[in-house]
Every structure is written in structure tokens, then in C-alpha cells.
Amino acid sequence: MKIVLLGPPGAGKGTQAKSISNRYSILHISTGDIFRKNISENTPLGVEAKRYMDNGQLVPDEVTINMVKDRLKQDDCKNGYLLDGFPRTVHQAEALDEFLCSRGESLSTSLLIEVPTDFILERMTGRRVCPSCGASYHVKFNPPTKDGKCSVCGSEVIQRKDDTVETVQERLDVYQKQTQPLIDFYKAKNKLSVVDGTKAINEVFEDICKILD
Ligand code: AP5
Ligand code: MG
Ligand code: ZN
Secondary structure (H helix, E strand, C coil), rough: CCEEEEEEECCCCCHHHHHHHHHCCEEEEEEHHHHHHHCCCHHHHHHHHHHHCCCCCCCCHHHHHHHHHHCCCCHCCCCCEEEEEECHHHHHHCCCCCCHHHHHCCCCEEEEEECCCHHHHHHHEEEEEECCCCCEEEEEEEEEEEEEEEECCEEEEEECCCHHHHHHHHHHHHHHHHHHHHHHHHCCCCCCEEEEECHHHHHHHHHHHHCCC
């Protein structure tokens, strides 16, 4: 199974990706997580990505596409994967199609987690993430342990640097201009499934399972 997760910032892509990856035993590949790991290790890729991410802008296509292709060529991708946060532009989606086609493969489906803008600010500003294992929490909707530790691995959870009100607004604008066109892109290929992302986390997951089962 090869799946693309679509949806605005804060839709719950990362949250659902963890559960999907567990249930269907497929690899979860988040471009945002890869960039953040590179930033924390201060690699050249991290230094470049940080310039864009801190402002809520997209990292340039060429950088992102090459990074993802390299990742998808690795052995652990053989049993399928779930792409979270990629593609994010039509150019990236076309590059993914070409990559899959050149290997005689194809996408199973794209899965859009639909959430209107007015839900997003509360989700983003209340989000806490685990810097070690990447688990995502929310102070109100999905809290970590009482003393602010990750329930999966016990690390101290933190707030993402791009989860400020200004940067979230910019990320939403970028989403509408550059990523939203992918909904029509996949619809035209008959590869779009949609779930209502305003429901509770476990209900959204049940709806996703109904589609993927
Ligand atoms: P990325 O890390 O992908 O961020 P994003 O797309 O903005 O999405 P988020 O991770 O913010 O949201 P999410 O949908 O994963 O929500 P989550 O599950 O955490 O990208 C960051 C940056 O990297 C980009 O801005 C860009 O600069 C760069 N980048 C990445 N990929 C790129 C690409 N392909 N090309 C170019 N640049 C790229 O949930 C959010 C919160 O809501 C959490 O607190 C969660 O607990 C809560 N929540 C989730 N579901 C529910 C629910 N159903 N009800 C209530 N609360 C919920
Ligand atoms: Mg995410
Ligand atoms: Zn953790």
C-alpha cells in the first residue's frame, strides 16, 4: 500500500499517520520530520530547510523531491509507505508519479483529512510534540502525561517553533495557494478519498480504516 496524506497544517496528518502505520505495517515518512531531524543535527540540508520552515514557507521543490526520492529507494519502503506532508505542490506530485511509474508502481490512494480553517489555530497553538519519537499531542484534545512527558517514549514534549499564530497564518496561506490544487490533481486521477477531520481523533481513524480495509 502506498498512500499520500493530504490536508492543511493541523489537520491531523501526523496523528493519524502513526495509527495507520501501526495498523497496516507500512512506513510513515514525514518530510516535515525529516527536515526537523536535519535541523536538530545541523546538517547542510537542515540549515537550508530552516530558512524556509521558520517563516512557514515551503522548502524548494528540487531539494524536497530529491530528498524524498532517495528515501523511497531504500529497502524498508518495499512493503509500502504513507507519505505525510509530501507532495505539497503540483510539481512534487508529478515528480512522485514519474518516480513510481519508472519503477512500475503506482499510488494506492491519496487521503484528504478535511478541516476548516477555524479549527486550525486552536489545534496548532495547543500542539506539543515529542522531539525523540515524533509523537504529537494536544494540551486539550490529546494530552501527554501529567508532567509533560511523551506517553510513548517518556521524553519531555516541546512546542514546535513554527506553531506561532503568525507562522500558522502563513502556512495556511501557502497551503491554500500551493497545496490545495492537489485535491483536484488526485480527484482527476480517481485517487482521492476524503475523511472529515473535525471528528474526534479515534473517529477519524475509524473512518480512515473503513476506506483502507
Ligand atoms: P509539516 O511538519 O508537514 O507541517 P504541516 O503540514 O504544517 O502539518 P502539521 O504537522 O502542522 O499538522 P498535522 O496535519 O500533522 O497535524 P497533527 O497531527 O500534528 O511541515 C512543516 C514545514 O516543513 C512546512 O511548513 C515546510 O516549510 C516544510 N515542508 C514539509 N514538507 C514539505 C514539502 N513536501 N515541500 C516543501 N516544504 C515542506 O495535529 C495537530 C494538532 O491537532 C495536534 O496537537 C493534535 O494532537 C491535534 N489533533 C489532531 N487530530 C485532532 C482531532 N481529530 N481532534 C482534535 N485535535 C486533533
Ligand atoms: Mg505533521
Ligand atoms: Zn516520544
